[in-house]
Amino acid sequence: MSEADRASCPYPAGAAETVHQLDADFTQNPFPELERLLEAGPVHRVRLPNGVERWLITRYDEVMAALADPRLSNELGRGLQQVLPPEPLPPRWQVTLRTSKLLGRAMANLDPPDHDRLRKLVVRAFSAKRIEGMRPRIQEITDELFDALDGRAEFDLVEAVSNQLPITVICELLGVSAADADLFRTAASVLGGMQADDEAARRTIEALDAFDTYVRGLVVARRAAPGPDLFSELTKVSADGQSLTDDELVSMAGLLLFGGYETSAQLISSAVLSLLREPEQLALVRADPALLPDVVDEVMRHEGPVNPGLNRYALEDIEIGGVTIPQGSYVVLGVATANRDPRHWPDPDRFDVTRAATAKQLGFGYGLHYCIGARLAQLEVEITLGTALRRYPKLRLAVPADQLSWRAGSVRGVRELPLRVD
């Protein structure tokens, strides 16, 4: 940002009294606005496209510090009662309450010690060795999805592959049959989306109720007849006598589904899109497929699904970058801005698969709550991308990149990704 730009900048540093509106243009392309906020200061007040106001932390160092700060709680439900409007609750608020009930006992929404107890019970299932062991099956599912497209010169990657692979993997991990996967898919997509109107909010509640009932049935079935799946393992009492309550099991299933489906699906599409809109980078990867893991890290940094960031609740007054965030505030830790902070990344807007230290990107979080599914997500993207490049030497976008429509909500990604392969 030049001095002239800085002088005319509408966001003076530390101007916490100003609320910056992030509107529909922001959904389509958040980066110009995020860059302005990043340059103007480390802390701002923003109104997100869905209308809610939040504090936003922008810069890499401050976001890292905030991710490790125990005064910023993951228990977002703590502040809910104070902000609820009077009865009767509008449908969108009913969704917030229903979601909070469904996911309230999930580790991502808990602080220590509850968080640590739950994480310990599930983290083993996501060991690097176990995830690597899933490689042949993930490759097989991917091949089947692409086989089904044989003979087609054009297809939508989102519908044909991105939305299919992660849900199939999570359902197999949890021991949910293919026939029931649709119920999971519906619950996950409504949870990740925005409730545009009352009708959408009602449909969301219905989908969450159906998911809740289904998982409680699964708990009963797996306790009676355990299988080799992760969910059967979780329903058992562990060696040190710890066990999960039914509510915790429902929250755990919801978290694995919500945390692992929409995010991975969007990352698959964003990875393919990122390469197809940068022919030089695409050529590098075609020439050296060993670059694929670096591609995934760079996509996470440059165009990761978590945008603008991760939610926290301030347990006390907290001073960040000279601004005091009052106790009881909701704060967004700007992972997307941190990942493009020029203080940390040279030429941050450039997508560059040869960039050093991209593993330090914050798209999977950091510290206590670091994503337990990160390796699984990376593997899914590596396999999908590798398979698509091998199968289709002429792979390209079927529409110009600037005509793609991006979905609203907390998980960023394109609605459709039309590709041509002939």
Ligand code: HEM
């Ligand atoms: C591209 C795909 C993914 C992205 C971008 C992503 C992102 C994240 C982030 C940013 C966090 C930290 C949340 C916080 O600090 O509040 C997180 C936590 C978590 N993720 Fe992922 N995730 C992805 C895939 C997955 C997958 C595939 C699974 C499992 C099937 C998963 C399960 C979890 C769980 C259980 C947590 C909570 C960890 C804790 O609270 O200790 N994620 N994820």
